[in-house]
Amino acid sequence: MANGPIIEFVDVHKWYGAFHVLRAINLTVGRGERIVVCGPSGSGKSTLIRCVNRLEEHQRGVIRVDGVELSRDLRAVDEVRREVGMVFQSFNLFPHLTVLENCALAPIWVRKTPKREAEELAMRFLTRVKIPEQALKYPGQLSGGQQQRVAIARALCMNPKIMLFDEPTSALDPEMVKEVLDAMTELANEGMTMVVVTHEMGFARNVADRVAFMDEGEIVEINAPNEFFAHPQHERTKAFLSQILR
């Protein structure tokens, strides 16, 4: 499937109990494409990207990642999770392991990489996010921006085809937001497929191929950044943008 879209949502619905959180989502993400998803809280944007690596299950519709359909089949889910890296708002680093061990854990146990190779790989990615000197520290000893960069390096160590970012800078102090966005921009410039949920509109403008606006479980509008910000089509989009871009 080297030429088809890398993520496909076809008429996807999801409910939390009686609450209809995702409504008729139709979205295709091409290889190397960068999508930014924005919208008010509760709009379902986090749920959307968490469905891509099956941290959430959808009840109706089809989700395909690199040709593999996500279903109850655990082996398919594991396959997908190996190829999809995710960076969380709350970092989710493992506090009982050093930074190096955090990054090397998955390659060693999932890809069966020998320990020394995995550690070299981890050092390479830690250098890419510019914190190689922190390798032997524990996550609790690092600042928020450094922890998030470790999280990015940890996800990259699995050599994923897609990187998902769930509000990666929302929990950071303002002075650390830039270092994380820089790391993400560098990643985008190297051609990684990225789906980013964020409120950082500057990042969206500079890096995204398309920006999607979600509200109440639906993708209201999706467009290239200049069109999206200059000529929003729907009222809800206009209202949201007027609040965000003050």
Added chain:
Amino acid sequence: MAAVAYVRHASGPMLPPPLAQRGAIGWMRANLFSSWSSTVVTFLIAAFCLWSLPDLIAWATVRAVWRAPDGVLCRAHQDGACWAFIAAKLDYFRYGSYTQTERWRVDAVEAIGAVLIAWLLWPRAPRRGFGAILFFIVYPIVGFILLRGALSLGLPLVDTQLWGGILVSLLTALVGIVFSLPLGVLLALGRRSRLPIVKAASVVFIEAVRGVPFIAVLYMAENMLPLFLPPGWSPDRFIPPLVGAVLFAAAYLAEEVRGGLQTLPRGQYEGAMALGLGYWRLTGLVILPQALTLVIPGLVNNFIGLFKDTTLVSSVGMVDFLAAIDNGLKDTAWSGPTLLPTGYGFAALFYFVFCYAMSRYSAAIERRLSLGRRQ
């Protein structure tokens, strides 16, 4: 521009805190005399200690009878402990009725066990993986052969009914602790499982065992274990109490571990899942190390309780340490008013030493683990 008097040009010297704030005086001020109520309590406790302790210490040391062939001297000195009794019966307390000529085997097993346990518990010991294999696989086999005997190796058989005293207590506690923890972890994971049968089985087991006193579990193990085994296969009489101890402790440990599993933030599970780690990998590498660390105080609490509960195996026929002391107290040659306090005082000392050691070890481990994860 005149120099301003209160602006420094260089850092001032680092001064030590005032005398009343540091050292022993500082510690006493902070811990013993920090407020009026604290001061009053300190004086009350000090008064109580001064009233009770000197007498107790004298009873146990200065006025005690240390050596005597029988109870005559102890009956003459009724204001002191009768340690001579303990000294005379010590072999019985340590080995029970274990064949006298073979007692070196018990010593060997206890010594090897102590070395291996120290090796495994010492945080910076080298090659602990190898030690773990020795302890969990080789040691049980070697220990069993040495204690039980093997005619082919020239070791005469010693029936388990002859085993008694400290041997039985330590063995039951060790087997109970070592086997109940993995079983407890499995039960805790089972109770949190999304598979209905696994979850139901775990819940039923935990609640059934917890709802029943330890003695009842031992009786049930004693009477019901033969039903689970093929006919004609009668297990050694020591096996049912060991099985009972393991099952009982496992049910309580399961709830402790489950508490830890619940406390762990959901993000840890999600972070591991997002990396593609399967259930057992993420449980073993990410979840359990953190969850078990969280509940160390509860786990050690359970182990300390289990260590002392082992005395209940005497109700199903095994002669544990306390039962050995009880048997010793019946010896008419020694009878006297100081005998009971001496005997039970010694028992209390034995249990206290082991339980306190466990408690201190767990505190040290907790301190060491919290240093690596300053959050």
